[in-house]
Amino acid sequence: MVEILPGAGADPKYFESGSWRFRSPRLSSHRVTPTNASMTLLSRSQAKSTLTGHRFLLLFLFLLAMLILYPYAEATHFGYYALRVIGIFVTFLSVYAAKIHRSLLVLAIALAIPALVQRVVIPKADAGALPILNIALSFLFDLVIVVILFRRIFANERPNAETIFGALCIYLLVGFSFASAYGMIATFQPNAFYLDPHTNLHITPDHFDFVYYSFGTMTSLGAAGITPVSDQARSITILEAVLGVLYLAVLITRLIGAYRTNSTD
DSSP states (O other), X not given: OOEEETTOOSOTTEEXXXXXXXXXXXXXXXXXXXXXXXXXXXXXXXXXXXXXXXXXXXXXXXXXXXXXXXXXXXXXXXXXXHHHHHHHHHHHHHHHHHTOOHHHHHHHXXXXXXXXXXXXXXXXXXXXHHHHHHHHHHHHHHHHHHHHHHHHHHTOSSOOHHHHHHHHHHHHHHHHHHHHHHHXXXXXXXXXXXXXXXXXXXXXOOHHHHHHHHHHHHTTSOOTTEEEOSHHHHHHHHHHHHHHHHHHHHHHHHHHHHHHHHHHO
């Protein structure tokens, strides 16, 4: 600030303006250096921004790791615990990536609890009533996350790399969700699926068999060795196959339209 001094004398630091004399402020010669605290806060903010800006990438990597580790879940101790730890991270990252509104956050947390139990315990197809309820609530949790992610991703007018990873996350979550649906069908109807003894080492389908069958159906590649027998299993299979093709068509159309809009702008 400029200090006003009446009758300040003939100091070169003063200059006259009418009957008043002003003293110009001294500029500090000390250089401002960042402290350790400011550097720590800066590094924390950068790490937080990195995590926030790549939430769909993290979720995609954990979903892909869970898909890869399924065959080793029962073969080795490392695969057993690694799959369950990754399943816990997938549940939390799903809620974090969806940016759920406060009005739905309580519902999402309540549904995340059975989803955690299902991804840690991985119940068998011939389980009792309580595991069936847990699978149903876990399926509902996946459905809520998929709907929220779909609305959030496809509402983005300018797609980027995170948009692509978010779309891939939806694709993988849909595959795992249908695997849970097949597990519920097999629980109520033990003969809903037939395992070919020539291509399988067991006769009762487990959760990985349904994951394998779900992604084989959704990608239209087919799942050799497992066949839907009941009408309900066949109906869900047709629904997943149609949704898998339609989702890819809608995704490609949406991305092409968005990139054309950006290029014209």
